[in-house]
Amino acid sequence: MAAQIIDGKAIAAKVRERIGSTVSTLKEQGITPGLAVVLVGDDPASRVYVGMKKKMCIELGMYSADHELPSTTTEAELLALIGQLNADSRVHGILVQLPLPDHIDTDKVLEAISPDKDADGFHPYNVGRLMIGKPTFQPCTPYGVMVMLDEIGYDLKGKEVVVVGRSNIVGKPVALMCLSRHATVTICHSRTKDLPDVVRRADVVIAAVGKAEMVKGDWIKPGAVVIDVGINRVGEKKLVGDVEYAAAAERASAITPVPGGVGPMTIAMLLQNTLESAQRKVKTV
Numbered sequence: 168m169a170a171q172i173i174d175g176k177a178i179a180a181k182v183r184e185r186i187g188s189t190v191s192t193l194k195e196q197g198i199t200p201g202l203a204v205v206l207v208g209d210d211p212a213s214r215v216y217v218g219m220k221k222k223m224c225i226e227l228g229m230y231s232a233d234h235e236l237p238s239t240t241t242e243a244e245l246l247a248l249i250g251q252l253n254a255d256s257r258v259h260g261i262l263v264q265l266p267l268p269d270h271i272d273t274d275k276v277l278e279a280i281s282p283d284k285d286a287d288g289f290h291p292y293n294v295g296r297l298m299i300g301k302p303t304f305q306p307c308t309p310y311g312v313m314v315m316l317d318e319i320g321y322d323l324k325g326k327e328v329v330v331v332g333r334s335n336i337v338g339k340p341v342a343l344m345c346l347s348r349h350a351t352v353t354i355c356h357s358r359t360k361d362l363p364d365v366v367r368r369a370d371v372v373i374a375a376v377g378k379a380e381m382v383k384g385d386w387i388k389p390g391a392v393v394i395d396v397g398i399n400r401v402g403e404k405k406l407v408g409d410v411e412y413a414a415a416a417e418r419a420s421a422i423t424p425v426p427g428g429v430g431p432m433t434i435a436m437l438l439q440n441t442l443e444s445a446q447r448k449v450k451t452v
């Protein structure tokens with residue numbers, strides 16, 4: 168049977184629609200959720216993502232504070248800007264687009280963001296809360312993966328999940344989120360022995376390794392769900408995921424495409440996190 172294509176664009180549009188109507192309600196109560204997006208340097212892909220974030224923020228009626236800084240910006244200048252944004256009551260979420268230029272210490276910058284405005288969920292305080300299963304900002308891409316699984320009605324309880332990739336941004340948090348839903352989770356990486364055999368056990372494969380088509384179609388157990396987080400540029404224009412899509416789709420019960428899969432969810436969940444932050448603020452004042 169042909170795999171169900173999990174349409175990230177459509178699911179993200181649905182998430183944004185829900186956010187938009189909640190934003191309208193909040194605005195009636197005098198609160199406008201605000202997101203500050205900070206870009207340092209000229210990375211073309213980052214510029215595109217930042218542009219999409221700002222556009223959607225405005226479309227949903229949120230306040231958008233944009234800061235595009237030159238690649239010569241010093242770490243001290245960036246930290247000073249974050250200090251200002253932490254203190255700005257119009258801003259409920261702060262996002263510093265990654266990667267940052269090499270002369271800036273990324274960890275230092277992420278730790279400078281106030282944990283209660285950490286719309287990316289990358290601050291160690293929030294990472295710790297995720298680890299111990301407390302409510303927190305959930306990192307956007309893994310959060311999007313969970314929403315996609317919910318959307319297809321997939322219950323992770325008791326399922327074997329194999330995550331390929333152990334990044335702080337995707338692999339580790341998505342593994343924790345699956346664990347919190349009672350899945351049995353294996354995280355694989357470059358030194359995992361017999362990777363194809365480990366992946367073959369999986370009811371759900373989450374590929375987040377950043378290597379074009381590294382997960383082969385014949386590694387997929389028939390009927391498995393395949394979530395491909397990779398976005399790899401091949402040649403001038405073509406984008407492919409971390410999974411060999413056509414061959415995997417022949418065996419999977421459901422699969423995310425690239426483009427149009429997990430990518431669009433990342434931005435939708437950033438806006439969701441900003442909204443949740445504003446809602447928390449309403450409850451505390």
Ligand SMILES: Nc1nc2c(c(=O)[nH]1)N[C@@H](CN(C=O)c1ccc(C(=O)N[C@@H](CCC(=O)O)C(=O)O)cc1)CN2
Pocket residue numbers: 216262263264265266287307308398406425426427428429430431432433434
């Ligand atoms: N501070 C952060 N930096 C980065 C993050 C992040 O979550 N926070 N993630 C990525 C980039 N990213 C968002 O910032 C992102 C990547 C891809 C997409 C997306 O919609 N991709 C499309 C394809 C777009 C294209 O043509 O290039 C798709 O998959 O369909 C959105 C957001 C690294 N940095």
